[in-house]
Amino acid sequence: MPLPMTVGSDVAGVVDVAGQGVNSFQPGDEVFAKASAGQGGYAEYTVVNSTQVAQKPKSIGFIESAAIPTAGLAAWQSLFDLAGLERGQTVLIHGAAGGVGTFAVQFAKWKGAYVIGTASSKNAEFLKSIGCDEVIDYRNQRFEEIVSDLDVVLDTIGGDTLERSWGVLKPGGFLVTTVAEIPKGVPQKYEVRAERLMTQADGKELAQIAAIIDEQKIKPIVTTVLPLTDARKAHEMSESGHARGKIVLRVAEDPK
């Protein structure tokens, strides 16, 4: 991407100007969006294609709304658009306490699935409180010795975690990974299907997520809010690999 650029893609705020031919949004609308990479979310103003935008959930504020787009869409598209998770199925979510994982746990529970998550022991009670039926402590337990015959695995970790996941699926099961290439021939060997997620910026799906938030079925998990001037600190926290839920940067005190 050409430099200098403004980083950040997830945004929540108020429409200032709607482009020519845009009828779905008007100035003053309170919205949230996944902008494209390089469109610049870490800023007071950004320009977003109207197909990437949705009205923000009415029951929550801008901070929580800004936590939704990429992680929420990644979880939604992995579980429903790719794996086709259905009521009564069993799903294993690796990295359940993370940004994608906390949405995935709640979406899967909302759908009526049996939900198993991997996390360290400090996150076990928290994950049960948001919908995990079982939590496996990845530091002290090997998940492949505990679960088998699963319908869906959502992998947000990769590496050894992905490699050990193939054998826990039932034949015909589905593995989605957010982080790695699908190794050639491996899904066939285990008689399963697999896809690597590439999250799409989809305003219609954001509107669906907003609706179930307003029905109080799920909620964004925001554990840290920092001013934009602390963006570096926010990235360092994220890069630790052990943040719970989402970190949000506050750009303006009141976006109105």
Ligand SMILES: NC(=O)c1ccc[n+]([C@@H]2O[C@H](COP(=O)([O-])OP(=O)(O)OC[C@H]3O[C@@H](n4cnc5c(N)ncnc54)[C@H](OP(=O)(O)O)[C@@H]3O)[C@@H](O)[C@H]2O)c1
């Ligand atoms: N392909 C796409 O379109 C797409 C979209 C979104 C995200 N992603 C990628 O997906 C990955 C996950 O994103 P994220 O935002 O959810 O990450 P994140 O919020 O940074 O994940 C942090 C979480 O990972 C957990 N964790 C770390 N090591 C683990 C392990 N070995 N087993 C189980 N849990 C472990 C931590 O739990 P503990 O503290 O308990 O260890 C922590 O809660 C990232 O690599 C991101 O870049 C890709």
